[in-house]
Structure formats: structure tokens, C-alpha cells
Amino acid sequence: MLRSIRDGDKLLVGLDGxxxxxxxxxxxxxxxxxxSDPTIRQLILDFSGLTFMDSSGIGVILGRYRILRERGGTVAVIHMNEHISRIFHMSGMGKVIRQLDSKQEARR
Amino acid sequence: MNSHNEMQTTFLSVAENESFARVVIAAFAVQLSPTVSEIADIKTAVSEAVTNAIVHGYEGTRGMVTLRATIQDRSLLTIEVQDSGKGIPDVTKAMEPFYTTHPEQERSGMGFAVMQTFMDDLTVHSTPGSGTTVRMSKRIHSGGGY
Known part of the structure; x- marks a missing residue:
């Protein structure tokens, strides 16, 4: 089970492992x-518990971005470690997916 | 440490073995005293190559994947990931960023680009019908460690 916090149209989901x-x-x-609830318009993925990601992760994030975009929503990521950040940027995801720098930002 | 060392392991092409391959290569590379960042680079490159072998090389069928690694000059790590799968008809095309034969599975097409970025050198030999060997190397500038 992924940990998640719902706040209005915003959903924060923590990825682990x-x-x-x-x-x-x-x-x-x-x-x-x-x-799946169509009233969710902002998905924020919290990577603080994620220890490893390869290009399969890019596919997962971009796939969810397409779903949210269809309903006029957005995807953002928070708490990427240096390694995951490199993969994130080399894939060009930074152009469509916002990188937040703290949970305070996420709540904004 | 010895100036030369090598290892080889062979495993079934099931996705569970992607993490197995990462742990094996990290355990072998640790004798070079890599930094945490270098270990992450090596694990990621191996993860990409092994995933390619499983997803594309054997594509729904099962076969064996061989992971080989050598250390030369106390610093040069060379890794080979070999499968006996269906091979890649056009290696140049396959290596283009974002090129994927499986967009429906949300494959990003970034596997080779990640290997190229995280390793110093990458060569791919493939024969359609008999398999693919990915060979990559990285010089580890010792002095890191955990």
C-alpha cells in the first residue's frame, strides 16, 4: 500500500523502496x-522513501502525468535524492513535471 | 587488492532478478572503493541492461541472462550483460533516446541513454535470432567509500 494524503483536489503519495x-x-x-477519483487534479509524488529508480520509473511517472493532463491536472515530485534527480532531468521530465522542494511547498 | 579480478553469474530472465543483478554488481564493485554516487550509477546501468534482456531479449519467453564483470588496473570496471534472446535488428535505432518498441507498457525508451550517461563507455553487439551483449565500462577513481 502506498501512503497517501488527500487535501481537496490534491493527492500526495509516498513511494518507498x-x-x-x-x-x-x-x-x-x-x-x-x-x-481514479476524477476530482483529483494535482498528484504529488513524494520520493523521500525511494532508494532506487531506473528508467522504468520514468515510464510510470510520465504515464500518470498523461492521465492527469487529460483532466487538466498536474503531477509534481518532491524529495528526490541526487541519483533520482539525475535520471529525472536527463529524461526531460523536468519540462512537464514540477519539482517541489519541501512539504510546505506541496501544501501551497 | 589484486590488480585483476573477475566474476560471472547466470540467472533466469525474470523481473525479480533485476534487483538481484544490482546487488551482485554493487557487491563486486565495492572492492574499488567507489563513492555512493558511483555505486548508484553502476547499479542503474546494470538494471537497465538486465531489464532490456528480460523485456526485449526474451520478450515473454524465458532464458538465461549472464552478468560478467572484470576489474583491471585496480580501477577499470567492465561489465557485460548477455542474453540469448531474439536480438536487436537495428542497434543504432534502439539506442536513440525515447525509442521504444513497447510504448503500451510505458517503457520510456531511455534505457541505453541511461547506460551511456552513467558509464564511461557502452557498446552493444546483437545478432537477430541469437542474442545481445551489452558491454560497458567505468573507471572508478578510488577514494570514496561509504
Whole structure:
């Protein structure tokens, strides 16, 4: 189960452990179930518990971005470690997905 | 430490073994006293190559994946990930960023780009019908450690 906090049209979801091709399918399924409520317009992924991510994670994040974009929403990420941040930026995700720098930002 | 060392392990092409391969390569590379960041680079590159072997090389079928690594000159780590899967018809095309044959599975097409970015050198040899070998190397500038 992914930890999540709902606040109005905003949903903060915490990812834990490793996000590779093996884990991607279950993470994708769970995220999709969490964002199935169409009134959710802002998805914020909290990476503070994520210790590893490879390009399979890029696919998962961009896939959820497409779902939110369809309903006029956005996806943002918070608490990326240096390694995940490198993958995030090399994939060009930074152009469409906002990077927040603290939970205070997330609540703004 | 010895100036030369090598290892090889072979495992079934199931997704559970992606994390196994990452742990194995990290455990082998640790004798070079890499930084945390270098270890993350190596684990990520191996994760990408092994995922490619599982997702594309064997594509729904099962076969064996071999992970080989050598250390030369006390600093140069060379890694090979080899499968006996269906091979890549056009390696140049496959290496283009964002190119994927599986967009429906949300594959990002960034696997080779990640390997290229995180390692110093990458070569891919593939023969359609008989398999693919990804060879990559990275010089570890010792002095890191945990």
C-alpha cells in the first residue's frame, strides 16, 4: 500500500523502496487506483522513501502525468535524492513535471 | 587488492532478478572503493541492461541472462550483460533516446541513454535470432567509500 494524503483536489503519495521494471507494474496499478477519483487534479509524488529508480520509473511517472493532463491536472515530485534527480532531468521530465522542494511547498 | 579480478553469474530472465543483478554488481564493485554516487550509477546501468534482456531479449519467453564483470588496473570496471534472446535488428535505432518498441507498457525508451550517461563507455553487439551483449565500462577513481 502506498501512503497517501488527500487535501481537496490534491493527492500526495509516498513511494518507498525501489522503482524498477519489476516493481513498476504494482506501483502503476496502485497509483492508478489512488488517482481514479476524477476530482483529483494535482498528484504529488513524494520520493523521500525511494532508494532506487531506473528508467522504468520514468515510464510510470510520465504515464500518470498523461492521465492527469487529460483532466487538466498536474503531477509534481518532491524529495528526490541526487541519483533520482539525475535520471529525472536527463529524461526531460523536468519540462512537464514540477519539482517541489519541501512539504510546505506541496501544501501551497 | 589484486590488480585483476573477475566474476560471472547466470540467472533466469525474470523481473525479480533485476534487483538481484544490482546487488551482485554493487557487491563486486565495492572492492574499488567507489563513492555512493558511483555505486548508484553502476547499479542503474546494470538494471537497465538486465531489464532490456528480460523485456526485449526474451520478450515473454524465458532464458538465461549472464552478468560478467572484470576489474583491471585496480580501477577499470567492465561489465557485460548477455542474453540469448531474439536480438536487436537495428542497434543504432534502439539506442536513440525515447525509442521504444513497447510504448503500451510505458517503457520510456531511455534505457541505453541511461547506460551511456552513467558509464564511461557502452557498446552493444546483437545478432537477430541469437542474442545481445551489452558491454560497458567505468573507471572508478578510488577514494570514496561509504
Amino acid at each position: 525501489e522503482l524498477d521494471h519489476f516493481c513498476a507494474q504494482s506501483v502503476r496499478r496502485e497509483l492508478d487506483s489512488q488517482i
